[in-house]
Amino acid sequence: MTTNTKIPWLKIIGWALLIHIILIALSILEVVIFSALIEPGQQPAYYEEHAQITAPYISIIFGIILFFFISRLLVKKRYSKRKVIGLMLPAIYIIMDLVFLLLSDTDWEQQYLIFMISFITKTLASYIGATTIKNKE
Numbered sequence: 001m002t003t004n005t006k007i008p009w010l011k012i013i014g015w016a017l018l019i020h021i022i023l024i025a026l027s028i029l030e031v032v033i034f035s036a037l038i039e040p041g042q043q044p045a046y047y048e049e050h051a052q053i054t055a056p057y058i059s060i061i062f063g064i065i066l067f068f069f070i071s072r073l074l075v076k077k078r079y080s081k082r083k084v085i086g087l088m089l090p091a092i093y094i095i096m097d098l099v100f101l102l103l104s105d106t107d108w109e110q111q112y113l114i115f116m117i118s119f120i121t122k123t124l125a126s127y128i129g130a131t132t133i134k135n136k137e
Contacts, residue, residue: 007081007088008074015070016093019063020100026062027055056114063122067093068129079135086130090123 031051035042039050071089075082097119108115 005078005080007084008078009088011074012085012089012092015074016089016096019066019070019093020096022066023059023062027051027058030054030058056111056118060114060118060121063118064125067122067126071126071129072133075130075133079133082130082133083127086127087123089130090119090126093122094119 028051031047031054034050034054035047039046067090071086074085074089078085101115
């Protein structure tokens with residue numbers, strides 16, 4: 001059995017984009033559940049404010065899980081490139097995230113700490129996921 005030594009750049013970019021989509025969908029789902037079951041009947045602005053507060057935490061919690069398992073998925077048959085893959089997946093994600101945040105009306109001073117926690121935890125989860133997988137050869 002031979003290992004593939006190429007870095008799967010298109011897969012990394014695709015997964016980084018899909019992770020964004022999944023995390024956004026989870027944030028929307030959380031607001032839907034909150035608005036239907038916990039605090040029904042409020043004004044839309046109330047739910048928008050709630051989403052602004054909870055979305056970063058949903059991104060951190062579920063991002064850790066997603067990055068851990070997706071980096072493991074990407075490393076299969078590319079064991080020799082596991083460290084690079086473990087770091088490039090969050091790097092591409094972070095670049096995309098920064099572009100999206102620059103295009104939005106983001107209060108950088110207020111969100112700085114949460115961004116750092118989010119980026120660090122995603123990077124660590126991805127790296128740990130990629131480097132703790134066993135070589136199946």
